[in-house]
Amino acid sequence: MPEADLKDVPKEFTSAELLRWSMMSDTPVGRLRHLGPVLRLSETPPRWARPSVPLGYNAPVWPERTA
Numbered sequence: 001m002p003e004a005d006l007k008d009v010p011k012e013f014t015s016a017e018l019l020r021w022s023m024m025s026d027t028p029v030g031r032l033r034h035l036g037p038v039l040r041l042s043e044t045p046p047r048w049a050r051p052s053v054p055l056g057y058n059a060p061v062w063p064e065r066t067a
Helices: 017-019
Strands: 024-028 030-035
Touching: 017 024
Parallel strands: none
Antiparallel strands: 024 030
Protein backbone atom coordinates (compact mmCIF):
# COMPACT_ATOMS: atom_id res chain seq x y z
CA MET A 1 0.00 0.00 0.00
CA PRO A 2 1.41 3.40 -0.88
CA GLU A 3 2.40 5.51 2.13
CA ALA A 4 0.10 8.32 0.93
CA ASP A 5 -2.89 6.01 1.56
CA LEU A 6 -1.86 5.76 5.22
CA LYS A 7 -1.60 9.50 5.90
CA ASP A 8 -4.81 9.56 8.01
CA VAL A 9 -3.97 6.45 10.05
CA PRO A 10 -2.81 7.47 13.54
CA LYS A 11 0.66 6.43 14.66
CA GLU A 12 -0.64 5.71 18.19
CA PHE A 13 -4.02 4.59 19.49
CA THR A 14 -5.66 5.83 22.67
CA SER A 15 -6.24 3.60 25.69
CA ALA A 16 -10.00 3.81 25.03
CA GLU A 17 -9.55 2.58 21.45
CA LEU A 18 -7.38 -0.34 22.57
CA LEU A 19 -9.86 -1.23 25.30
CA ARG A 20 -12.74 -1.21 22.80
CA TRP A 21 -10.84 -3.64 20.53
CA SER A 22 -9.78 -5.90 23.42
CA MET A 23 -11.37 -8.92 25.01
CA MET A 24 -10.74 -11.08 28.08
CA SER A 25 -10.02 -14.81 27.83
CA ASP A 26 -9.56 -17.49 30.47
CA THR A 27 -6.28 -19.30 29.86
CA PRO A 28 -4.51 -22.12 31.69
CA VAL A 29 -2.35 -19.47 33.41
CA GLY A 30 -5.13 -16.99 34.30
CA ARG A 31 -7.18 -14.23 32.68
CA LEU A 32 -5.65 -12.50 29.66
CA ARG A 33 -6.67 -9.21 28.04
CA HIS A 34 -5.77 -9.21 24.34
CA LEU A 35 -6.90 -7.84 21.02
CA GLY A 36 -10.03 -9.53 19.75
CA PRO A 37 -10.75 -10.70 16.20
CA VAL A 38 -10.61 -7.84 13.71
CA LEU A 39 -13.47 -9.17 11.59
CA ARG A 40 -17.09 -8.33 12.40
CA LEU A 41 -19.86 -10.47 10.89
CA SER A 42 -23.55 -9.59 10.84
CA GLU A 43 -24.86 -12.87 12.32
CA THR A 44 -21.91 -14.87 13.61
CA PRO A 45 -19.82 -13.29 16.38
CA PRO A 46 -16.10 -13.96 15.83
CA ARG A 47 -14.20 -15.77 18.56
CA TRP A 48 -11.01 -17.68 19.17
CA ALA A 49 -11.47 -21.47 19.26
CA ARG A 50 -8.77 -21.96 21.91
CA PRO A 51 -7.19 -19.64 24.48
CA SER A 52 -3.65 -18.32 24.31
CA VAL A 53 -1.13 -20.39 26.23
CA PRO A 54 2.57 -19.95 27.05
CA LEU A 55 5.09 -21.32 24.55
CA GLY A 56 5.77 -25.00 25.23
CA TYR A 57 2.48 -25.48 27.13
CA ASN A 58 1.08 -28.00 24.64
CA ALA A 59 2.77 -31.13 23.32
CA PRO A 60 4.01 -30.70 19.72
CA VAL A 61 1.20 -32.74 18.10
CA TRP A 62 -1.74 -31.90 15.87
CA PRO A 63 -4.93 -31.38 17.96
CA GLU A 64 -7.83 -33.80 17.49
CA ARG A 65 -10.39 -32.65 14.94
CA THR A 66 -13.82 -31.78 16.28
CA ALA A 67 -17.02 -31.60 14.28
